[in-house]
Amino acid sequence: MIAFEEARARVLQSVTPMLQSEMVPVHEALGRVLGQGAVAEFAVPNHDNSAMDGYGIRHADLHPQDAVTLHVCADLPAGDRLSQAIGAGQAVRIMTGAPIPAGVDCVVMQEVVQRVGDQVTIPAGQALGQNIRPAGEDIAKGALYLNKGVRLTPAQLGLLTSMGQTSVAVFKRPRVAVLSTGNEVVRVGNPLRPGQVYDSNRTTLLTALQALGVEVVDLGLVRDDRAAIREALERGASQADAVISSGGVSVGDYDLVKAVLQELGQIDFWKVNMKPGKPQAYGTLGQARFFGLPGNPVSALAVFLLVVRPALLKMMGVAEYVPPLLRLPLLEGRLRKKNNRVDFQRGLIRYDAQQPGVVSTGGQGSGMLSSMAAADCFIVLPAEAVDYAPGELVTVQRIDY
Ligand SMILES: Nc1nc2c(c(=O)[nH]1)N[C@H]1C(S)=C(S)[C@@H](COP(=O)(O)OP(=O)(O)OC[C@H]3O[C@@H](n4cnc5c(N)ncnc54)[C@H](O)[C@@H]3O)O[C@H]1N2
Numbered sequence: 149m150i151a152f153e154e155a156r157a158r159v160l161q162s163v164t165p166m167l168q169s170e171m172v173p174v175h176e177a178l179g180r181v182l183g184q185g186a187v188a189e190f191a192v193p194n195h196d197n198s199a200m201d202g203y204g205i206r207h208a209d210l211h212p213q214d215a216v217t218l219h220v221c222a223d224l225p226a227g228d229r230l231s232q233a234i235g236a237g238q239a240v241r242i243m244t245g246a247p248i249p250a251g252v253d254c255v256v257m258q259e260v261v262q263r264v265g266d267q268v269t270i271p272a273g274q275a276l277g278q279n280i281r282p283a284g285e286d287i288a289k290g291a292l293y294l295n296k297g298v299r300l301t302p303a304q305l306g307l308l309t310s311m312g313q314t315s316v317a318v319f320k321r322p323r324v325a326v327l328s329t330g331n332e333v334v335r336v337g338n339p340l341r342p343g344q345v346y347d348s349n350r351t352t353l354l355t356a357l358q359a360l361g362v363e364v365v366d367l368g369l370v371r372d373d374r375a376a377i378r379e380a381l382e383r384g385a386s387q388a389d390a391v392i393s394s395g396g397v398s399v400g401d402y403d404l405v406k407a408v409l410q411e412l413g414q415i416d417f418w419k420v421n422m423k424p425g426k427p428q429a430y431g432t433l434g435q436a437r438f439f440g441l442p443g444n445p446v447s448a449l450a451v452f453l454l455v456v457r458p459a460l461l462k463m464m465g466v467a468e469y470v471p472p473l474l475r476l477p478l479l480e481g482r483l484r485k486k487n488n489r490v491d492f493q494r495g496l497i498r499y500d501a502q503q504p505g506v507v508s509t510g511g512q513g514s515g516m517l518s519s520m521a522a523a524d525c526f527i528v529l530p531a532e533a534v535d536y537a538p539g540e541l542v543t544v545q546r547i548d549y
């Protein structure tokens with residue numbers, strides 16, 4: 149049995165990022181991973197421009213104590229530019245976003261001036277440079293504005309568009325194959341006889357992979373039969389970069405996944421000091437990585453989120469693949485455990501209390517998918533014995549699909 153941290157470190161150490169990139173249209177790149185840093189070909193904004201609707205003036209025309217009246221010599225909507233400089237005693241009507249004409253070094257918002265005909269009266273007390281957004285204040289020409297290895301968000305795709313990009317270099321996506329095992333497991337849509345369960349693991353795993361943005365291969369539901377499991381693992385290994393199974397990794401008479409993996413590939417470890425997820429088989433099947441998740445529905449999804457997902461993120465080329473931890477106060481109930489396994493309890497972050505914090509979602513059995521469905525985080529209880537009372541800080545990892 150190895151510690152959770154060691155298991156995850158061993159898995160992460162053994163996977164390598166995708167090497168090849170491909171160009172895809174920016175509007176199809178949501179969730180894809182940037183294959184090379186994006187460098188600005190021009191500055192943003194590309195001109196000094198007005199931050200307000202108002203009047204562009206020369207600061208030297210102002211009087212220290214008294215208002216001054218200037219002549220409005222031009223009208224400048226956003227998108228237009230003024231070819232000539234403004235001279236002494238002149239002002240220009242200017243809209244938000246319009247380029248600052250030569251000579252203007254101060255913009256006065258229209259609410260504080262008085263306009264009569266082509267005269268505008270400006271009160272004292274305007275600062276040099278006020279309401280002018282300088283060229284390059286957002287992004288300088290030549291700056292690296294997005295780092296390689298980010299998983300592209302709508303804001304980042306908007307940023308690429310604002311920089312004139314129509315397509316973007318992203319890493320190729322790993323292919324990941326999924327199968328469920330178990331004679332008692334039934335494909336949904338069929339009647340359920342006593343002792344049977346519907347195949348929820350394939351749904352959670354396939355959709356979690358879909359949310360991650362990898363290419364998914366569905367190997368279906370396989371009986372607890374050596375030949376059938378062997379055939380499915382071989383099929384997966386020949387098509388995919390990673391193969392994920394659920395069930396059959398414990399010590400029961402029909403737990404055959406480990407045995408088949410041993411025949412076809414190599415087992416690195418199969419017991420981890422964590423709860424849920426003590427039995428889990430990790431290894432290689434030819435070129436593919438193999439993750440044998442436990443059958444219990446909470447255990448399967450928890451191990452996926454805690455161990456497999458960071459590994460797949462690394463394979464996808466994501467730079468920050470280890471999730472951050474938070475410290476939040478426990479808001480209600482006691483959380484206590486003996487000295488045994490690291491316990492990833494299912495919790496909910498609450499923002500509505502006077503102080504933000506975390507609560508347990510209730511029943512913590514490895515078969516209780518409802519408390520996982522209600523959760524948005526894991527409350528991480530360390531391997532040693534703990535007894536947390538309300539108000540104490542606990543370690544939290546947000547569940548991020
Ligand atoms: N003697 C021991 N027994 C068990 C141990 C142990 O250390 N010694 N560990 C327990 C723990 S912890 C877990 S977790 C499970 C893992 O067992 P398996 O991976 O072999 O899973 P199965 O036995 O096949 O199934 C467990 C449970 O999950 C249900 N299941 C399986 N597949 C699905 C699916 N696709 N969708 C929904 N539910 C599924 C299955 O019906 C069982 O109820 O072993 C413990 N036992």
Ligand code: MOO
Nearest residue numbers: 424425426447514
């Ligand atoms: O380790 Mo098992 O995953 O608790 O139910």
